[in-house]
Amino acid sequence: MSKIAAIVGGGVIGGGWAARFLLNGWDVRVFDPDPEAPRKVSEVLARARRSLPMLYDVAMPSEGEITYCTSLEDAVTGATWVQESVPESLELKRKVLQGIGEFISPDAFIGSSTSGFTPTALQEGHPHPDRVVVTHPFVPVYLLPVVELVGSSKNASEDIEKAQDILRSVGMYPLRVRAEIDAHIxxxxxxxxxxxxxxxxxxxxxxxxxxxxxxxxxxxxxxxxxxxxxxxxxxxxxxxxxxxxxxxxxxxxxxxxxxxxxxxxxxxxxxxxxxxxxxxxxxATIADLEARRDRNLVVILRALRQQDQAAGKLLLEHEENELKTPLTETVPMVTVRRVVPVDWTDYNGHMNEGRYGQVFSDAADAIMRHVGADLAYIDEGNSYFTAETNVTYLAETHAADPFVVETRVIQGEGKKLRLFHEMRREHGGELLATCDQFMLHVSLETRKSCPPRPEVLARVEALAKSHAEA
Structure with missing residues (x-):
């Protein structure tokens, strides 16, 4: 099956469909007489390129090629899937769908993004009514998986099954609507x-x-x-x-x-x-709100993914079935008190080693704030960067385990700050892991090491002295 998708209507919904197909390896053709359509679609694609791949723990396929066509014929001829996303007017949709029908391949699917019309209403007067179905998505199409799939008596059940397979292959959940009804479910x-x-x-x-x-x-x-x-x-x-x-x-x-x-x-x-x-x-502008929405959806969906539930389960299935590729043979002070969240654990049931890095980074941040290298200090163009860490894992840590990190400043002079962290079980004090962390003070302007401001250096030196004498 050739992977060519034609998108007719380049607004928010059409742009979202273009992103869905394009980022899943399909070649995409877009037709919209609006001269602003390429810009609008490009803006949606920019958001999708940033957001969608963050849902998965493996690389997505190589992106397809997108083409902006000047005619409906050029867009839909030879396409496997045509998605109509023009404004919600029955007369307009019928006109556009009938125009598409003049040029499509016999086995191509025509999906309509309509939020209210039935497939029977859309199929009226169409040269190939059996190829027209309702595929109603939700914005942003490139992140939300559900798409209501509605057919009529003119659509063969095997064709509906094929349409479902195509939608699943781009990470969507085709919700099959059992009967035609205005506005679907x-x-x-x-x-x-x-x-x-x-x-x-x-x-x-x-x-x-x-x-x-x-x-x-x-x-x-x-x-x-x-x-x-x-x-x-x-x-x-x-x-x-x-x-x-x-x-x-x-x-x-x-x-x-x-x-x-x-x-x-x-x-x-x-x-x-x-x-x-x-x-x-x-x-907040609309762009601000869209960016906020996308960030929030990524966080929610990845949380659901970790629990293998609801839309997160779909992400796992999509990753397993469509995105995974075979591995290649390559060679490759108390500053924190909290419990281990469940999404920090791995397949062995204990805290993943990468999360220890986050714990010790949080501990270092606490020291930085304590000596005055806080957000205001950073906003003024100064900070500490980690240059080297050595982490030792000593015991398993599990979800809901309470723990503390005790940090010592073992070196604090000039540009240098060296910390030694001990992560301990809060009840009983069992040593779970240690981290020797060497940091350098850096100018955020030059991105090179430089001396701290005098008040910060004085606090660092005082901490190092008191910790050495303890």
Whole structure:
């Protein structure tokens, strides 16, 4: 199978699809008559190139080639997968899809990013209706795995299976929608929450930020890894879902929400929501918010990956099935008190050696702050850099183990700072690991070693003296 994807519509969603395919080794052709489309897609690609590879512990495939086409024909001819991502207008989508149908190969797939229309509605008047399916993703497409896959009676089941395989090969989770329905599954759920949120703002119960905080600091975190029903099943205790429904089901008849009653979006309400949203953003630009979103998603998804759960499980499967390649035969003072987090452990069940480096680095940072080489000092252009470490591993450390690091300054003169760290089990004092760490004071302007400022040097020397005499 040739790996050529044509993206029709170069907005945020189209750009996200382009990134998904391109970074998974597909050649991508983009068609959008908007002269700004190449710039817009390039900006999405820049974010994706930074974010997507960070989800995996192996290298992704060599990036495919991207081409910006000047005609629809040039974009879709010979493509294996065509993704339509034009604005949500049924008339426009039908027109574009029919145009695509004039040039596609007989076995090519045409996926529509529509968030609301059914495949039957999109297939009307199409020369090859059996090749048209709904493939509705979520932004950012290059990080969020779910894509709602909807077919009609005109789509053969084996073709739907092939479409699923292609989507899985680029790291996505094709959620097969069992029957055609407007807005599919996910957007119908989102719309319910959106309607109630509009009423909460309209009635002065909550601001936009308070509603968002209720989600992101509460059930949104549960939903991210367990969904709705499994979360409620746990809410039922040992008796499970049946007990939960018996206990909380009657509340569904209470007039808590206005689920099906949508407030009129008057100019006043629109202004209220827009003003609150502006205040919530606190001056951040859309680009700022997108960058923040991407950073957060990477952290959440990698955390889920370590636990082999939900979207993290998909990452592991994608890595194992699509991204892994065979190995080649190459030759290659108390300053910290905490417990070992579970994501620091490895396949042997103990703390990974790389995390010891982080522990001792944190210990050195504590010493730096203590002598005045803090963030303000660093902002002024000075810091200490580690030049050499020697770590000795003496005993296993496991998840939830409390430990402390005791650090000695064994050399503190001129540009030199040498520390000796002992990591000990907090209860019992068993020695777990040691680190001999040699550091040099550096100018962040020249990136070369230089003497510390006098007040910092005085504190370093005093520490070294007191530690030597102890």
């Amino acid at each position: 996910a957007d119908r759920l989102l719309e319910a929450v959106w309607r109630e949120s509009l009423w909460l703002v309209k009635d002065g119960i909550a601001t936009t930020e308070e509603i968002d905080n209720a989600i992101r600091y509460g059930f949104g975190l549960r939903w991210a890894q367990m969904g709705l029903f499994e979360t409620y099943r746990i809410g039922g205790g040992e008796a499970g879902m049946a007990h939960f429904l018996a206990q909380f089901g009657p509340a569904l008849k209470w007039p808590w929400t206005k689920l099906m009653d949508v407030p009129e979006l008057t100019d006043e309400l629109v202004k209220t929501i827009a003003d609150q949203s502006d205040a919530q953003a606190n001056g």
